[in-house]
Amino acid sequence: MLTSSRTWARPAAPRRLARSRRTIRPWPRSRRRRKTTDAQHWRESFVIALPDFPWDSLASYKTTAEAHPDGIADLSVGTPVDPVPEVVRRALAEAADSPGYPLTYGTARLREAAAGWLARRHGVTADPAGVLPTIGSKELVAWLPTLLGVGPGDKVIFPALAYPTYDVGARLAGAEPFPTDGLLSLGPERVPLVWVNSPSNPTGKVLPAEHLAKVVAWARERGAVVASDECYIELGWEKRPVSILHPDVSGGSHEGLLAVHSLSKRSNLAGYRAAFVAGDPVLVKRLLEVRKHAGMIVPEPVQAAMTAALDDDAHADEQRERYSARRTALRAALESAGWRVDHSEAGLYLWATDGTGCWDQVARLAKLGILVAPGSFYGTAGESHIRVAITATDERIAAAVARLTVA
Numbered sequence: 086m087l088t089s090s091r092t093w094a095r096p097a098a099p100r101r102l103a104r105s106r107r108t109i110r111p112w113p114r115s116r117r118r119r120k121t122t123d124a125q126h127w128r129e130s131f132v133i134a135l136p137d138f139p140w141d142s143l144a145s146y147k148t149t150a151e152a153h154p155d156g157i158a159d160l161s162v163g164t165p166v167d168p169v170p171e172v173v174r175r176a177l178a179e180a181a182d183s184p185g186y187p188l189t190y191g192t193a194r195l196r197e198a199a200a201g202w203l204a205r206r207h208g209v210t211a212d213p214a215g216v217l218p219t220i221g222s223k224e225l226v227a228w229l230p231t232l233l234g235v236g237p238g239d240k241v242i243f244p245a246l247a248y249p250t251y252d253v254g255a256r257l258a259g260a261e262p263f264p265t266d267g268l269l270s271l272g273p274e275r276v277p278l279v280w281v282n283s284p285s286n287p288t289g290k291v292l293p294a295e296h297l298a299k300v301v302a303w304a305r306e307r308g309a310v311v312a313s314d315e316c317y318i319e320l321g322w323e324k325r326p327v328s329i330l331h332p333d334v335s336g337g338s339h340e341g342l343l344a345v346h347s348l349s350k351r352s353n354l355a356g357y358r359a360a361f362v363a364g365d366p367v368l369v370k371r372l373l374e375v376r377k378h379a380g381m382i383v384p385e386p387v388q389a390a391m392t393a394a395l396d397d398d399a400h401a402d403e404q405r406e407r408y409s410a411r412r413t414a415l416r417a418a419l420e421s422a423g424w425r426v427d428h429s430e431a432g433l434y435l436w437a438t439d440g441t442g443c444w445d446q447v448a449r450l451a452k453l454g455i456l457v458a459p460g461s462f463y464g465t466a467g468e469s470h471i472r473v474a475i476t477a478t479d480e481r482i483a484a485a486v487a488r489l490t491v492a
């Protein structure tokens with residue numbers, strides 16, 4: 086029989102989050118005035134104040150684009166469309182007979198492959214003990230504040246124009262999402278976690294080593310962790326992205342630093358959910374402990390597939406060439422149709438503007454059967470830009486280019 090000294094009380098009222106510059110869905114109105122059952126109290130308490138899912142607001146533009154006689158060219162999301170490399174599929178298939186529980190820490194081979202890739206491709210000497218696989222990197226971005234024990238009263242800092250999941254992760258932890266590009270404007274308050282993202286989604290901007298080194302110095306002075314989302318690091322076009330773990334940035338010590346890497350874009354593995362975090366072995370051990378308790382485990386066949394992908398550069402170089410050709414064609418077509426492309430030195434997007442509001446640009450392109458993302462999805466500073474993904478097939482990119490060229 087289960088015994089407990091705890092009495093079952095009504096759940097605590099939901100935590101009210103600090104105000105942020107992004108939309109927060111209001112908590113349910115005061116419960117005291119309404120007669121509700123205990124079951125209803127429970128259901129209402131489960132609400133977490135998350136922003137509305139922005140992609141839903143693109144639906145009508147999608148319908149317009151789909152009505153184009155030659156079909157839609159969907160450049161709104163950065164999802165890979167090219168085949169999973171043969172070497173990776175083979176590794177997955179060979180590991181298919183996998184009846185036991187996988188290691189949360191990942192196999193030693195996987196952690197060595199990740200450290201080997203960081204050394205070979207990015208000049209980073211990482212301790213394999215400081216590598217931990219994650220179920221895609223979005224999962225880690227969303228849960229890192231929680232896993233690190235960040236909570237109410239804490240600020241989570243991330244770029245003013247950013248992938249929305251940094252904001253979501255802060256909210257899931259009950260912390261305050263704080264988008265800013267000006268760390269120096271922050272007072273002496275406690276800041277446990279700072280996100281950087283280079284190359285950036287959505288702008289494609291690459292932060293130079295000197296800039297990243299300043300962020301690291303600022304964070305170390307305050308004991309803050311710097312988490313660097315580097316999922317586009319292999320996709321530098323006009324600039325070469327540098328890892329937060331590179332000695333020019335870290336000063337040779339990984340203390341307080343975590344680099345987040347994904348195989349979704351490099352190796353077309355978005356469907357496998359294959360990523361890892363590397364850096365400070367003490368922090369990684371702490372993440373491992375919580376993830377073991379929480380069952381956040383990458384399946385064994387996926388670990389084998391990741392190992393093969395990290396050991397092989399040929400497929401990544403081939404994929405890079407495909408993206409490079411699509412990017413060149415699309416960029417020229419957008420410019421010929423009156424758009425200016427800003428930043429976009431790296432990554433899988435063109436950050437473009439024709440000088441009007443982002444929604445007007447989305448509408449203009451939807452009439453040509455081209456769907457793009459409005460810059461406002463990534464922060465108010467994006468209101469006059471659109472984000473154009475270069476991840477569609479050659480055939481769909483060619484269709485978009487043809488429509489832009491005659492427009």
Ligand SMILES: Cc1ncc(COP(=O)(O)O)c(C=O)c1O
Nearest residue numbers: 221222223248286316347349360
């Ligand atoms: C900046 C950034 N971080 C993380 C992710 C998540 O990637 P995944 O979960 O596929 O590893 C994305 C996906 O587009 C992204 O743009």
